[in-house]
Amino acid sequence: QSVLTQPPSVSGAPGQRVTFSCTGSSSNIGAGFDVHWYQQFPRTAPKLLIYANNYRPSGVPDRFSGSKSGTSASLAITGLQAEDEADYYCQSYDSSLSAYVFGTGTKVTVL
């Protein structure tokens, strides 16, 4: 059902850098629509982490960064910390569906 594809899981040791992708198509990311990223801990609501491809809301640590190119976007976490262990979702708009769409979600595990 998800229109945007993410790797199911990534892992890294504390202090390492992890990066993962969000792959879309010409009707969403490739059409120029912004990509936003959310962080979600178990049994809690999503939290806006990155908006408009690479901007951080107030209070979000600068170890989180986003980028976008072509039909894909990426989220990077540098200096991985135990508290970053969560699910991460990308989100954009799809013009063919006339709908907001989410990625499949990536679970980040801190080893």
Place this chain on the structure above:
Amino acid sequence: EVQLVESGGGLVQPGRSLRLSCIGSGFIFGDYSMSWFRQAPGKGLEWVGFFRGTVYGGTTEYAASVKGRFTISRDDSKSIAYLQMNSLKTEDTAVYYCAREHAVVTAAFDIWGHGTMVTVSS
């Protein structure tokens, strides 16, 4: 403090109806577009629909999976958004969240409620 609080979830039989509420506080509710999302147990996030703020036309849009069954409304004087769910199906079982659309960045949702669980089962 800016916050959203959902209520109205519960257990309902297939084919029945349920109305969820989302109360906002700490901001001018009518200035913002509001959306509803859902997350089935163990699954990812799904957009359900939105009601644009009055200044943006006050229009509604819905996901294909709920169009014709779900209706979003709002009462800005009470800072409340509603999600009326009719003809419920078992696949509508999920945690339902309301969220505020970012004031400047279209399609980014900066404030979320804690969610309310809807279980559709006989």
